[in-house]
Amino acid sequence: MREAIPFILGYAWVLLTVACAILGDYFIKRAADFGHSILSADFSLGAALYVVSAAVWFLSLKSITLAQAGVAYASLTLVAVCVLSAFVFDEPFGLREGTGALLALLAMGLMIPASGHN
DSSP, rough: OTTTHHHHHHHHHHHHHHHHHHHHHHHHHHHHHTTOOTHHHHHHHHHHHHHHHHHHHHHTTTTTOHHHHHHHHHHHHHHHHHHHIIIIIIOOOHHHHHHHHHHHHHHHEEEEHHSSSO
8 A cells, every 4th residue: 555655646647737727727718718918917817827737746756657747647637627618607418528538537547557556
């Protein structure tokens, strides 16, 4: 179990990275939708959250491989962006988006070693 802790922590850092990036996406999308400039508070907050996500990403890479982190990040981000798009910004979510999100989660599952650690 002790050797699995860094592995679990690595994925937890990836999840936090995704949360920061998605929150950043939210503020940048708001700035775009309301016609704000890149000097607006919404855009600046979104950009700052991207910087935070990069720092958290660095922490994830200390515990899991780049391949594992990359696939997890891409998969979770895709799903989160689809949710944000559909439920917050009322954008269409169809079969194509649903299939893409499902396949992304399946890809992430394939990258998790059966032993629970690298």
